[in-house]
Amino acid sequence: MNTPGSIVILTGAGISAESGIDTFRSAGGLWEQHRVEDVATPEGFARDPDLVLGFYDMRRAGLAKVGPNPAHEALAQLEREFPGELLLVTQNVDDLHERGGSQRVLHMHGELKSALCTSCGMRSRWEETMIDRPPCPVCHAPSLRPDVVWFGEMPYRMERIYAALEACDLFVSIGTSGAVYPAAGFVQEARASGARTLELNLEPSEGSRLFHESRLGPASVLVPGWVDEVLSRAVSGSSA
Numbered sequence: 001m002n003t004p005g006s007i008v009i010l011t012g013a014g015i016s017a018e019s020g021i022d023t024f025r026s027a028g029g030l031w032e033q034h035r036v037e038d039v040a041t042p043e044g045f046a047r048d049p050d051l052v053l054g055f056y057d058m059r060r061a062g063l064a065k066v067g068p069n070p071a072h073e074a075l076a077q078l079e080r081e082f083p084g085e086l087l088l089v090t091q092n093v094d095d096l097h098e099r100g101g102s103q104r105v106l107h108m109h110g111e112l113k114s115a116l117c118t119s120c121g122m123r124s125r126w127e128e129t130m131i132d133r134p135p136c137p138v139c140h141a142p143s144l145r146p147d148v149v150w151f152g153e154m155p156y157r158m159e160r161i162y163a164a165l166e167a168c169d170l171f172v173s174i175g176t177s178g179a180v181y182p183a184a185g186f187v188q189e190a191r192a193s194g195a196r197t198l199e200l201n202l203e204p205s206e207g208s209r210l211f212h213e214s215r216l217g218p219a220s221v222l223v224p225g226w227v228d229e230v231l232s233r234a235v236s237g238s239s240a
Contacts (some may be wrong), residue, residue, distance in 0.1 A: 003233040004169035004196070008084035008161075009075065009184055014202055015173020015219045016092050024233075030226030032069045040150045050131065055081045056146040057129040071174070072100030072224035078227045079104060084233055087164045091176065091183055095147050104110045108155040108183065114147035123147050155182065155221055165189040172226070175219050189209055200226060 013021075038044045039055045079102050088105050090097055093112045097105045110116075115126035119141035126132065126144070135143040149155050160237055165171065171190035178184050185196050187210045198221040199205060199214040208214045215222055 003082060004230070005168045005229075006168040007078075007082070007172065008162075008164045008168040008186075008195075009172045009174065009175060010174030010183060011012065011075075011088070011090045011092060011097070011174045012183070013037065013092060013191045015069075015071050015148055015223070016066075016094050016096055017175070017217060018071065018220050019069045019096055021062070021092075021094055021096075034060065036151060038123060040148075040226050041152055042150055044047070045145060045150070049084065052146075056112065056148065057131050059093075060127070060129075063112060066094075066096070068096045068100030069220045071219040072096050073103070074227040076101030076103075076195075081234075082232055085164075085168075087161075087168075089161055089164075089183075093102040106157050108149070108157060108161065110146070110148040110156065112146065112148065115139065115144045116147040117143050118145055119143035129207075141204045158182065161186070165195070166193045168193070168195050172200065172205075173205070173211070174200045174223060176201065176205035185210065198226075 015080060026211055034055060038048065045052045049122070075088060075097065079088065088097065089108055091109050093107065093110055095111065095113055111125050115124050115130065117124070117136040117139060120136060120139040122136065122138040124137045128200060130144050130146070134144060136144055137144055160208055165186055168190060171187060173180065173187060176183065184207055187207055190197055192209070197211045197213070198209060199208055199211040201214070201216060203216060215226070
């Protein structure tokens with residue numbers, strides 16, 4: 001594979017699971033404790049806002065108990081040292097990429113440490129709880145909700161993501177299930193534009209057959225190894 005000039009990376013729950021963050025689909029994970037209809041839809045929020053706010057307050061507080069792993073740190077190194085274009089898109093709402101050193105992260109599903117005001121539409125960095133209906137820092141209305149994209153809502157920055165997929169030479173999917181759209185369709189978008197595609201995952205995803213190459217194993221092992229390969233090629237200018 002020639003050294004790519006432009007890379008788009010998509011990360012999912014699998015990269016954060018190794019840091020101790022529960023995933024929805026894992027045994028004993030969030031799916032088994034809560035119905036998605038209750039905590040991850042606008043209808044669930046309208047029906048029982050206390051349940052939803054308490055759920056995300058718990059998840060936000062839980063971030064203090066975990067830290068980035070070698071996969072997050074390797075992607076930060078790639079951002080610093082890769083000479084070409086790089087876009088890191090994550091489906092994760094945690095802040096482990098940033099804490100691992102990445103500075104240019106696009107959170108397509110929002111962030112736990114952000115609040116969205118349903119009255120004025122403004123977003124604010126948020127570290128505290130929302131269960132007690134604190135006022136919006138901008139308009140002061142008690143109308144905050146988690147700035148997280150729920151099922152039935154449009155993910156953020158899709159125009160930028162699709163433009164990057166159309167222009168990239170390499171698309172890499174890390175720790176994703178391949179089950180949630182539109183992210184599950186990114187591999188097809190990239191291939192249609194002529195990009196090479198690589199999956200790094202603990203086990204085959206639902207879309208594994210769509211990738212040119214699939215490597216299986218823990219993200220904390222696979223990602224640093226892949227980053228070393230990319231940076232070595234970039235430095236030597238050689239092809240593998």
